[in-house]
Amino acid sequence: MPDDDYDQFVTERLDRLLRYATALTCDKYLAQDIVQDVLLRARQRWARIGAVDVPYLYVKRMVTNEYLSWRRRRAARDVSSTHSALDELAPVVADPAVRHAERDAMRARIAVLPRKQRAALVLRYYEDSTDAEIAQILGCAEGTVRSHISRALQKLRINENTPSEVLR
Amino acid sequence: MTEQEALIREAIAAEADQAVDYRAVLANLHGKRSRRRPMALIAAATLTVVAAAVAVIVPLSMGRNASPPPVDPAAPPATPQTVLLIGLDGETNTDAIVLARVGADGTVSAASLPRDLWVDIPGRGMGRLNSAYPEAHAAAQAEGQDGDTAGAQALVQTVAALVGMEIDHYAAVDMARFASLADAVGGVDVCLKAAARESYSGIDLPAGRQSLNGEQALAFLRQRVGLRNGDLDRVRRHQAFLRSLAAEVAGLDDPAKLARLVETARSAVRTDPDWNLLEFAGQLTPNARTATIPVNPDLIETRTNPAFAIDPADAKAFAAEFFADQPTQPIASPVPTSRNPDDGCVD
Numbered sequence: 001m002p003d004d005d006y007d008q009f010v011t012e013r014l015d016r017l018l019r020y021a022t023a024l025t026c027d028k029y030l031a032q033d034i035v036q037d038v039l040l041r042a043r044q045r046w047a048r049i050g051a052v053d054v055p056y057l058y059v060k061r062m063v064t065n066e067y068l069s070w071r072r073r074r075a076a077r078d079v080s081s082t083h084s085a086l087d088e089l090a091p092v093v094a095d096p097a098v099r100h101a102e103r104d105a106m107r108a109r110i111a112v113l114p115r116k117q118r119a120a121l122v123l124r125y126y127e128d129s130t131d132a133e134i135a136q137i138l139g140c141a142e143g144t145v146r147s148h149i150s151r152a153l154q155k156l157r158i159n160e161n162t163p164s165e166v167l168r
Numbered sequence: 169m170t171e172q173e174a175l176i177r178e179a180i181a182a183e184a185d186q187a188v189d190y191r192a193v194l195a196n197l198h199g200k201r202s203r204r205r206p207m208a209l210i211a212a213a214t215l216t217v218v219a220a221a222v223a224v225i226v227p228l229s230m231g232r233n234a235s236p237p238p239v240d241p242a243a244p245p246a247t248p249q250t251v252l253l254i255g256l257d258g259e260t261n262t263d264a265i266v267l268a269r270v271g272a273d274g275t276v277s278a279a280s281l282p283r284d285l286w287v288d289i290p291g292r293g294m295g296r297l298n299s300a301y302p303e304a305h306a307a308a309q310a311e312g313q314d315g316d317t318a319g320a321q322a323l324v325q326t327v328a329a330l331v332g333m334e335i336d337h338y339a340a341v342d343m344a345r346f347a348s349l350a351d352a353v354g355g356v357d358v359c360l361k362a363a364a365r366e367s368y369s370g371i372d373l374p375a376g377r378q379s380l381n382g383e384q385a386l387a388f389l390r391q392r393v394g395l396r397n398g399d400l401d402r403v404r405r406h407q408a409f410l411r412s413l414a415a416e417v418a419g420l421d422d423p424a425k426l427a428r429l430v431e432t433a434r435s436a437v438r439t440d441p442d443w444n445l446l447e448f449a450g451q452l453t454p455n456a457r458t459a460t461i462p463v464n465p466d467l468i469e470t471r472t473n474p475a476f477a478i479d480p481a482d483a484k485a486f487a488a489e490f491f492a493d494q495p496t497q498p499i500a501s502p503v504p505t506s507r508n509p510d511d512g513c514v515d
Contacts, residue, residue: 014194019184029261029302032188037368039197106179125173126180157172 006046010039013056021063023122026111030067038062060127061137068115068138109156117152120145192259248272250333250491251443252324254340260302260319264406267327267335267461269491277491278410280403280460281327286475290325296475300326316340316438330480331461331487337443351382352429353416358388358408359513366394377513385409401515403460408514462486 014035021031042049042059052058110118119138123129135142169177248271255264268278283298292303304322305315320338328335350356359377371387373380380388389409395401461483463476 010194010197014197015187015190018187018190018193022187023180023184026183028186028188029299032193036193036196040368102175103178103182106175107183110176110179110183121176122180125177126184153172153176156176 003046005050006043009050009055009059013059014039016056017059017063020060020122020127021067023126024064024067024119026107026118034063034066038066057133057137061139064119064123064137065139068119106156113152113155117148117155120148121152124149249336252320252327252335252338253278254301254320254323254338256301256340260305260315262298262301262319262323264403265297265323265327267331267333267487267491278407279487279490280407281330282403282460282463282476284475285330285461285463285478287326287330287478288480289322290329297323297326317440320438320440330478330483332484333487333491337440339437339439339443341437349382349429350380350385350413352425353413354425355379355381356385356409356413356416358405358412361513361515364388364391364394366391368393395515404514407460408512411512 017035017039018028018031021035022028025031025034038059042062049055049058110121113121116138120134123134123137124131129137131142131145134145138145138148248269250267250269253264253266253268254262255266256262263283265281265283266278267281268276270276281297283296285297286294287297289295289300289303292300295303301319301323305319308318309315320340324335324338357377357379360373360375363373363375365372369387369391371384371391373384373388389402389405391405392402461478463478
């Protein structure tokens with residue numbers, strides 16, 4: 001029964017999909033919207049989706065695409081966002097738990113990465129996907145995946161060495 | 169694994185931990201299924217504000233028709249009040265936000281604020297307007313305090329800072345109760361420029377003028393997908409619906425219908441503790457004009473998601489003019505008010 005199958009999939013995978021989407025979007029409400037929309041769409045096509053080898057991978061791809069294509073926008077005025085990301089760091093500096101502060105600082109840096117780079121990063125370091133899987137989900141070549149990730153890593157490294165005052 | 173990679177792992181895991189509780193989402197998904205229109209509740213979620221506005225209008229018509237609200241005749245003349253109407257989706261998402269000012273003569277001016285406005289949230293920095301409520305709600309609940317109040321207050325502060333006005337009161341409405349309001353007045357007339365059929369909202373309506381029952385109203389007010397301007401078009405639908413509903417209520421003289429309407433409206437509305445809705449309603453007239461706060465229609469990339477940019481100076485100038493206590497007439501406003509010059513039909 002496709003319906004039972006679908007229900008089982010949702011019950012088993014919903015939490016993980018929400019967490020993945022939240023890591024991807026850095027916005028739990030958008031993540032919820034996207035996952036709900038995708039799952040409802042998936043249900044209508046479940047006869048087909050349920051038949052593929054790994055439905056989770058397929059649905060994850062739908063979620064990823066939904067986010068990546070979620071309204072093409074202009075990236076020109078991105079400055080304010082950088083400021084706000086840095087503003088969020090401010091209270092963390094005083095935190096005695098240094099590791100915790102470092103982690104939150106990293107979170108903020110990841111949140112300002114270009115979407116595809118962030119998607120590749122989340123897939124590798126959260127979902128533990130292989131480059132081949134990431135390539136399949138993002139719909140690009142494996143070489144492109146590696147370059148997304150190496151560029152992301154490089155950017156995160158550069159930012160790490162840059163005092164936030166300079167960026168401000 | 170390098171130190172950097174380990175840190176990245178931790179950071180991403182921490183981000184993922186922010187995810188909403190899957191059980192709520194599961195309930196949502198199951199809720200959809202048992203209904204005839206499985207997609208309905210999902211895409212949706214705005215229209216609550218309309219119910220809030222109705223809650224304000226309803227007691228008014230009560231006052232005129234049957235039992236006058238307990239207004240002290242010796243009370244000083246009414247002073248203008250600014251109120252924020254908040255539409256909630258059944259959880260903490262504020263999908264409709266309307267700032268309204270009621271003049272001393274009882275006229276209502278109501279401006280919709282798109283939920284994706286990119287604004288300064290006091291105490292938190294820049295963020296989307298519709299994040300103010302849920303963030304404050306969550307923070308308060310984590311400390312064992314009343315999340316509903318904290319959320320509403322945070323949104324009130326954010327909007328007040330944006331428009332540079334003091335806000336006297338707020339009312340928050342649960343949209344889940346909404347459909348029954350349209351049923352309670354025996355249908356609400358709207359006019360569609362084109363036929364609308366779309367599966368997320370479950371809307372399936374022909375073009376032209378028609379009367380909507382509760383279920384149809386819900387779909388009409390929820391549809392976002394498939395509208396050219398998305399949420400902005402939806403806001404216009406809310407406004408058209410609200411005007412029509414106000415007219416419907418004003419012309420209502422069936423006590424049974426009125427009673428049902430009042431009951432429904434009251435159960436769906438939560439206000440700040442100091443606000444006596446009934447007394448307030450005694451000041452109102454059914455004359456309402458509506459507008460949408462002017463935004464730059466180009467979406468901007470933000471740290472997280474696309475949002476509408478708004479110049480704080482523009483927002484303040486708009487509010488100062490739109491909410492001026494003695495509006496010149498006709499309203500000389502540079503903003504596109506939704507009072508359609510033509511036939512009142514919407515996309």
